[in-house]
Every structure is written in structure tokens, then in C-alpha cells.
Amino acid sequence: MDVLDLPVDRHKGWYLSLMAPNIKGPTFAWLDPSRLYFNSTALADCVKDLTNPFLKDTIDLVAGIDAMGFILGASVATVLGKGFLAVRKAGHLCVATETQNYTDYTGKEKTMEIRLDALKPGTRVLLVDQWVETGGTMKAAIQLVEKLGATVVGVAAVAIENTEGGKWIKDNYRFSHCIPDELQSQIDRKRLDSFSSFGN
Numbered sequence: 001m002d003v004l005d006l007p008v009d010r011h012k013g014w015y016l017s018l019m020a021p022n023i024k025g026p027t028f029a030w031l032d033p034s035r036l037y038f039n040s041t042a043l044a045d046c047v048k049d050l051t052n053p054f055l056k057d058t059i060d061l062v063a064g065i066d067a068m069g070f071i072l073g074a075s076v077a078t079v080l081g082k083g084f085l086a087v088r089k090a091g092h093l094c095v096a097t098e099t100q101n102y103t104d105y106t107g108k109e110k111t112m113e114i115r116l117d118a119l120k121p122g123t124r125v126l127l128v129d130q131w132v133e134t135g136g137t138m139k140a141a142i143q144l145v146e147k148l149g150a151t152v153v154g155v156a157a158v159a160i161e162n163t164e165g166g167k168w169i170k171d172n173y174r175f176s177h178c179i180p181d182e183l184q185s186q187i188d189r190k191r192l193d194s195f196s197s198f199g200n
């Protein structure tokens, strides 16, 4: 399927077949969901799948995680009619921040931060990122929000892998993702059957 084509039947997660395979080798964990954002209907359907479970919730602010979480987070915020908070990787903000150290799928120690004036005790936050692999990044964002006394209403990501950290998120927070049950095992092994159409 060309990336701009639309299928007749837009079943849940149809757009995942637009996601490109990792061709950079086994040490590079990423699949590339960003390719599905080229297609306006795919992006809109993906954002709907992330947003729908939270439509009846009280949400004050949507927080998206640096960098790919900004795309989906800002889209979700617009659909919900809410503001957007950028959760930044350390070193980009020129104001007072709260910080949180974490380790992600690369195994490297990292730090994320948010400015201090966005969240107050009781602020209800929906956290959005592109992907949850080890869950280290999302857990750090949850810790940041909670350190400031705000409440995590839920977590939304294209995929939440069934890693220890991914399962911890699913067990402890409400969540939304775009993966139909029958595709979850393909996500967990980082290879979709649809990758065969990419010819490698």
C-alpha cells in the first residue's frame, strides 16, 4: 500500500501497516511509526484510538514526551481542547524545572525535566508518548507529574510493549494504545508481518 492510500475497511490499527521496519540492524531497537504520520487519515485515526478511552475523563492538560511524543501529544491536546505541556529531555529549558533521572531501552542514564509553573497539586494530566518499550521513559514522566502533586489520569502511546515496565504501567494506570490484541506479539518481537511488503 502506498503511504497515502486508504484501505476500504479502516479497522482498529489499520494504519500500523504503514509503519516502517528497522533496517539498521539488531542493536537499533526502533520501528518507525513516524511513517504513519504522513497519511492524514492514519494520523487522525491513530489520535482517535489514543483519545477515545479518555473522552469522558476530566483532563486539565496533555503532556507529551520529547521528542516524538510531542506530535501525538499536541494532536491529542487539540482533539480534547486542552493545553499541552512539553516534557523535555534535560538541558533545553531556560527556566526553573523539576527533574527525573531514568534509563530507557538504550541502557543509558538520562534526565527529563518540566518547568515548574504548569502543574499544581490536583492538576489532571494525560501523558502521551510514541512508544513504551522498557517503560523507563514513561515511568520517569509519571514520577515527575506525581512529584509536583498532579494526577496522572492515564497513559497513551502507539504501542506499549509487554516488557516488565510496560506491564507495570498497564497494571497501575489507565492506558490507551493502537495495537489490536492479535498484533501485540508482533510488536513485542519488533517485527510486524506487514513488514514483508517493504521488501526486506
Ligand SMILES: O=P(O)(O)OC[C@H]1O[C@H](OP(=O)(O)OP(=O)(O)O)[C@H](O)[C@@H]1O
Pocket: 065, 066, 067, 068, 069, 103, 104, 105, 106, 129, 130, 131, 132, 133, 134, 135, 136, 137, 138
Ligand atoms: O520505554 P523506553 O525504553 O523508555 O523507550 C521509549 C522511549 O523511546 C523513544 O524515544 P527516544 O528517546 O528514543 O526518541 P525520540 O527523542 O525520537 O522520541 C520513544 O518515543 C519513547 O520516548
Ligand SMILES: Nc1ncnc2[nH]cnc12
Pocket: 029, 030, 031, 032, 033, 105, 130, 131, 132, 133, 190
Ligand atoms: N521498538 C521501538 N519502536 C519504536 N519506537 C520506540 N521507542 C523505543 N523503542 C521503540
